Amino acid sequence: MPKCNEGFSRLDGEYLFTKTKKAIEEYSLKHNGKKVISLGVGDVSLPLSPAVAKAFSSAARKMGNKEGFHGYAPYFGYDFLRRAIADDYKNKGVDVNESEIFVSDGAKRELSDFLSLFSKSTALIPTPSYPVYVDANIMRGNEILFLPTDESDGFIPSPEKIGKAESSDGYIIYLCSPSNPTGTVYSESVLSRWVEVALETGSVIIFDAAYERYITDGSVRTVYSVDGAKNCAVEICSLSKSAGFTGVRCGWTVVPEKLFMGGTGLNKLWQRRQSTAMNGVSYPVQAAAFAALTGKGRKQTEKAVSYYLKNAEILVNAVKNFGAEYYGGVNSPYVWLKCPRGLTGKEAFSTLLNEYGLVVTPGEGFGAGGENYIRLSALNTRQNTVSAAKRLAEFFN
Amino acid sequence: MPKCNEGFSRLDGEYLFTKTKKAIEEYSLKHNGKKVISLGVGDVSLPLSPAVAKAFSSAARKMGNKEGFHGYAPYFGYDFLRRAIADDYKNKGVDVNESEIFVSDGAKRELSDFLSLFSKSTALIPTPSYPVYVDANIMRGNEILFLPTDESDGFIPSPEKIGKAESSDGYIIYLCSPSNPTGTVYSESVLSRWVEVALETGSVIIFDAAYERYITDGSVRTVYSVDGAKNCAVEICSLSKSAGFTGVRCGWTVVPEKLFMGGTGLNKLWQRRQSTAMNGVSYPVQAAAFAALTGKGRKQTEKAVSYYLKNAEILVNAVKNFGAEYYGGVNSPYVWLKCPRGLTGKEAFSTLLNEYGLVVTPGEGFGAGGENYIRLSALNTRQNTVSAAKRLAEFFN
Incomplete structure (x- = not known):
């Protein structure tokens, strides 16, 4: 048989977002299908303009x-x-x-x-x-x-x-x-x-x-x-x-x-x-x-971008008072947030999922430099973002 | 600068269908925008069901x-x-x-x-x-x-x-x-x-x-x-x-x-x-x-396939009487047709384009074994196929 592209053996077994998705499904199974709020995968929540x-x-x-x-x-x-x-x-x-x-x-x-x-x-x-x-x-x-x-x-x-x-x-x-x-x-x-x-x-x-x-x-x-x-x-x-x-x-x-x-x-x-x-x-x-x-479509999509930027601001405001260190949150739909109490990204991911029903992406998934960070996506709905912000504040408190 | 993938230098300069498209555009320019009938690229002509x-x-x-x-x-x-x-x-x-x-x-x-x-x-x-x-x-x-x-x-x-x-x-x-x-x-x-x-x-x-x-x-x-x-x-x-x-x-x-x-x-x-x-x-x-x-969509698309198969039959019938050698034309939207008079595929392509306003694909484009053949696509409309069949018959006559 032709030989396998060696590159594949050097890859991590699963793509980052496939992995976090599985962790969420497991949580959902354990908690009787309880819905979590996801600030994980950067998918959008607003319909097309x-x-x-x-x-x-x-x-x-x-x-x-x-x-x-x-x-x-x-x-x-x-x-x-x-x-x-x-x-x-x-x-x-x-x-x-x-x-x-x-x-x-x-x-x-x-x-x-x-x-x-x-x-x-x-x-x-x-x-x-x-x-x-x-x-x-x-x-x-x-x-x-x-x-x-x-x-x-x-x-x-x-x-x-x-x-x-x-x-x-x-x-x-x-x-x-x-x-x-x-x-x-x-x-x-x-x-x-x-x-x-x-x-x-x-x-x-x-x-x-x-x-x-x-x-x-x-x-x-x-x-x-x-x-x-x-x-x-x-x-x-x-x-x-x-x-x-x-x-x-x-x-x-x-x-x-x-x-x-x-x-x-x-x-x-x-x-x-x-x-x-x-x-x-x-x-x-x-x-x-x-x-x-x-034309009109352009204006409408610009409004969607503003909506997500407002979400980012809400997330930032929720943690700012606790002196949290963060990057992004302006000019970007992502907030790059330093974990409190010296937690690693993976630890924060796990605690947020299991204790707060909140999904984020652990910084480790993005390579060196991400060890003590989590990435928050501001692309969820306003309602979910407001709830998520409350949970984040509790986590930081 | 990183080195170019060497494979590219081994490629023919242009993709086959990009090339034939250019020949048609040149013809069209020379003939005051005169429309040709194309049995070349295998694009469909019927709208979606x-x-x-x-x-x-x-x-x-x-x-x-x-x-x-x-x-x-x-x-x-x-x-x-x-x-x-x-x-x-x-x-x-x-x-x-x-x-x-x-x-x-x-x-x-x-x-x-x-x-x-x-x-x-x-x-x-x-x-x-x-x-x-x-x-x-x-x-x-x-x-x-x-x-x-x-x-x-x-x-x-x-x-x-x-x-x-x-x-x-x-x-x-x-x-x-x-x-x-x-x-x-x-x-x-x-x-x-x-x-x-x-x-x-x-x-x-x-x-x-x-x-x-x-x-x-x-x-x-x-x-x-x-x-x-x-x-x-x-x-x-x-x-x-x-x-x-x-x-x-x-x-x-x-x-x-x-x-x-x-x-x-x-x-x-x-x-x-x-x-x-x-x-x-x-x-x-x-x-x-x-x-x-x-369901319904499946039945409708099956009808489209029958329509194209009928086109193939029309093309085949047009050249059969001249003892033309061909393959396909049944079970396929393509007719693989041996050129008359010992012509090569490229020669037949050129004559059909310039003298009959008909586009086909020269067999050479498909590699060894295609030298004396042209490929006809049956995916055009019935009307164009019928006209094309007439032109083909003239070419074979």
Whole structure:
């Protein structure tokens, strides 16, 4: 039999969120199906905005008519959506060509698939971070260099720490701002330094901007705000948290025309990869995405983001009085909260689940630096968030 | 900069269908936008069946209500759909557990993604075949052993031809029945021999059953009709051609619990891979798929298949009188047609496009054995098919 990809044996047996889900099911079984409140997995709770649901269902209905039917979608997305995304970048003050935009079925797949363009490489992954970065690189057989962050650097990875790359090949550098799980936002100057380091070391940056729409304080929302980024960075975006698309599946990846690896343009390479290995994103889904980015739908989805940001504030306020240390909670749907009484993330997870019926994500799941933290998601309903905040206060008290 | 995946340099510059599309656009430019009839890319022409479009749009509409909203879908598909697919297998006379079924966004992605479970391997690919098999393996860095078929074996690959695998690792064997592009169907005995050879050589079969619903003569429609297949084969299915889902994106992959690679269960491995590298398929899409497999929707989609089969018959009848040699045209939406007058597939493609305004796919695009053939798709409308048939007759005359 062909040999198993060795990477799999280096993986933790289960994906983080599959594991926490099981712990919750066990709790539920033990407690006669008692419902817990979950601030764990970052799923959204608000339905799609009316204009978005309308566009989605109307396009789906028309798929039943000769005139409205759409077969294979263009591999890289419909022009109408690529244009709307390019306009969205204009709003953020940067120019991205439509030809640089690839419509996807969400960020998670892209973070992993993009690695297929490279031969075995070394990934540079700041931690704590989204576990998919690590798992995808392990499955691909890549080496990983971790760059742990902690309170001393405010959970913002310092480009100075990596210095010159040890190999002339540079790294595949993962950056995420606002960060999952810490909610911290990179300043323009930090981002500039990362771009400089990437250019110096011949590295490529995979910039995960899945949460950019939560930025309200004027911080940079795209890596392309920084000079030189088009020569070294791809940006992966998602409508999951901004427009409630966790169950719709749409996002996009920007691969600049100026991004070269040796003599090879990554934009062209990604075109070749995508036309071979996927068959486009459903037309009704792209119609829904278009509605989320334009006109009435855009305003409505902005309201949803404000709603979740208010939730984050409620969570923060509940623990602030106890002198709790936290990150995020503004510009992000996540609160990265230091456990009280020296508890580890896992201990806090367990106590919160079993004594308070509250689910959080233990910081350990995000790698080094997360040992004494838990991640709270502000994406639940207002009602559940208010209840959760009370339980948190009791836990801290 | 990290090094480019060497596989890409071994790829043909463009994906087959991207290339033919460009030739058509050039023709159209030269001829003042004159419309051609395309029997090229296998896209469907009928809209979604009424019951399917209704289920799709109704689920999409409900995504705008608190009660009907669905966030992240289960990684491997909703239970209701996995159950319907298991029932579908019961109709074909085989038992497949729900836990063996993984809902996907279509066959193309799966044919390529599944390779991630293996370390570098050797793929055994009968030709002519769907170009994705070759490209995906090249991109993965795998070796490829081609097994060309031709008129002498009726375009059915003989398992006898491979004998004992040269390496003890066996092969990743791609089989497709009804075949794309030749439309030929494997008999149960041929399939049995393939399963035997796979077991003997320690190979794994990737069985592409994307066209199984076109089988009307009682031939086997799933690899699991054959004893031992659960120990050596995964099956990749699609609703694209059976239910018009080319622009909806849904299918499934069966990974049997009994399928082991060394000591490693592939079912478990695929679970781990999918939970890390994708985020499920949209709920409205799965609701549409459910409608296509059950009740009224099922009957309606069966009618669409009959419609396309009638198209195939029309195409075949147009060339039969000229003594044309062909395969498929029954049990398949494809007619694999030998070019008249000793023309190559590329020559016939060019003449048909430029003199008859008719697009076909040149056989060369599917690899060795395709040099003197063209593939006709019967998935166009009746009206276009009838016109195309006339043009074909003129070409043969």
